[in-house]
Amino acid sequence: MYKLIIIYDKIQKIKEGDILNEDIIVAIATSRLEAAISMIRISGPDCIAFVQKFFTGKILKKSTHTINYGYIVDEGKRIDEVLVNIYRGKKTFTGEEMVEINCHGGVYITSQVLNVCIKNGARMAEHGEFSKRAFLNGRIDLSQAEAISDIITAKNSYATDLALKGITGNISNFIEELKEDLIQIITQIEVNIDYPEYDDVEELTASSLLPRSKNLLKKMDKILNDSKNIKLIKDGIKTVIIGRPNVGKSSLLNALLQEEKAIVTNIAGTTRDIVEGSISIDGIILNMIDTAGIRKTDNIIESMGVEKSKELIHQADLVLLVIDGSVKLTDEDKQLIELTKDITRIIVINKADQEIKVELQGVNISAKDNNIDTLVSEIKRMFELGSIIDNNDHILTNARQTMLLQHANHSLKQAIEAMEMYIPTDLIVTDLYECWSNLKEILGEKAKEDLLDELFKRFCIGK
Template sequence: MNDDIIVAVATSRLEAAISIIRLSGKDVIAFVQQFFTGKIINKESHTITYGYIKDNGEKIDEVLVNIYRGKRTFTGEEMVEINCHGGVYITNKVVDLCLHHGARLAERGEFSKRAFLNGRIDLSQAEAISDIITAKNSYASSLALKGIQGSISHFIKDLKEDLIQIITQIEVNIDYPEYEDVEELTADKLLPMSTSLIEKMNKIIEDSKNIKLLKEGIQTAIIGKPNVGKSSLLNAMLKEEKAIVTNIAGTTRDVVEGSVTVDGILLNMIDTAGIRETDNIVESLGVEKSKEMIKKADLVLLVIDGSKELDQEDQKLLELTEDTNRIIIINKADLGKKVDLEGIEISAKEQDILALTKEIKKKFNLGLISNQEEYYLTNARQTQLLEKAASSLQIAIDAMKMSIPSDLIVEDLYDSWSCLKEILGEQAKEDLLDELFKRFCIGK
């Protein structure tokens, strides 16, 4: 573990009221005292001191300096934060002074990496720090905050404990078969314990897939025949005129994209070309793209012109999207309803889409995140590792069902346990850590 002094600007490098320069490393308080006029050598931890930053006797800036001592700091080592006046020149001047005295620029995520290596946080909490910075909606920030607080750590540790109980009982019987008071485990005994555990794992995996959609955004395709109001709907949801709207069928020839947050949900909206039979080569290419987007979308918004009766093209679209996660939208409610079909009635032209936003929230069960009893992982790395853990456990369960001796099953159980440990970074490889923390911003 490096204990050299690192420095980085923890705030945005723009003109602002204040700028925070963060330092961490061995004897960093004494290091800063070299060019700070306030007395901090004997100050208690978590105190703020007023003074000036000086360079060869010249005052550079009037600042407040926060000091943090001991192993209960964020990084697990001494830390200092210099609060100087915001501004590119002053901030760079103070950083340059720190470098001149022997500090080095921190790498991306190096403060968080030191916190992890010093045991202040586990890997899931470190990832949550990055997640809260990049959160695009309230659900993503709520997930990240729970991760920082250790929600992932708690339930993964519980899974580990359940698994080690099974492993321990097998190992005791392998190592001490002569002990009469040690119960000999059979498949009948192991199977219920293992089955209960894998059910927990599979539920977390399934819930985590839904959470991923809310965190990264729901790929939403707007589908319909020409001139039913797809582009008007996109514009109403984006609250801008991004798609061209005319009364001429086939106006949208290509995919138009945009993102919108609806009551905290991030929707990655895709307005597709109207789907119909056409001899126009350009329009037909757009139609093929539309059909491709239906397959890729997490949510399909099928738009029907409610002011007209259903025709053959509408019926084809209903059949085409039947097996998708769709919401049927009866548009042009302001013109009266003639279509005999159940769906969400709106007027995209009048931007009356409240009923649609309510249906989207209902469809994706947004009460999941607020439920403290639910468990979920927040990124692909964690989910893949839990899937591997469940896969190894399933192999062990299958072996139990075939009455294979328990001493031959234990290796698969150990593989499962190792995957759970890796989620928390308890046996993470150095190259993996380097790659993970490079995704962080400077100063974090």
């Protein structure tokens, strides 16, 4: 335990030396285009008094969350007629005083108001600095900051719903639950280390530590499994169209994209390079890739396209294997069916406008006639992204969060293995500390400081 006390002392010294933000930052918060209104955001200590220097309205004694009318002036000259919102206290977005100037939306006039702010001593905010200050001042944790970025860049309603859950603290609350479970385990071990006469190690492990640890691991496994499809929600489904030459792959791409993006001819091997495009189907984004027809060929350029097509099959989230339904299956068709049997795929039987001669389970379409409704329905059924959001309150929103929880999961598994081998608890606790550290890092918090606070608060260790 003395090691923890040393670490705690070091952390206290670091905390005493912390320096708060002392400067005032400013930025245009709306798009830099002609519009009815533009907003300039200002944040920092005493920024209300700062704005009063060049604003004619009286705001020094006004209450927080009020809107005030007046003019922005520069050396006595009126620059613009504006409304100024003021926010006091630590419950603002950034956790410090804030002002928002609502001016007319012209590009020129907005820049003039911004220049007045800078001329009087504010500095231009860096990218994301308002959210960064909110994080540093404890208004949001790191997962919520990432969710703010996610909602701005959301490409569909699913990504928006996911980001809103992150902003409202769903991830934070779940991580706090995991931390609570873990601190109970660590605290029990620390007490046993300091007071070994209280519990038999094997009995303690079997009766308390193992059940709690396995239950915690089960919770981690569930959220990791539920979060697998997040990339599909946010970035779209990488969809590769494959098939032998002249089965209608390019026609299918054009039908899905509703534009003539790929060249369509009766000549086999026309598509020799990769053709790409994106489509949204009821909010599901498909990043489409039309590949070269897969067949044996002596043409060097075409053969390079064929090899690239085979590589893309294993990189895809979804493979659309196109079969010409107007003729019987060829050996090349059968090879592609075998090649993709363990991959997420839909077998698309094209040329349904003709007599179908293929007995194969799949969806029938006619790409030439844009008759692809059955395929669209199957894609929607296969990727029920909406149900993922609706049925799961706790979903990690990005690769950083997932990686850290995977690390925490791995450390906990190592601790459980050590428990099952009845390794001394003072060695087991090392892996549990590592698990704790990764959980805290998801929220961007100082792991060791928080751990010590919890330990000292719950037990008078060394009393």
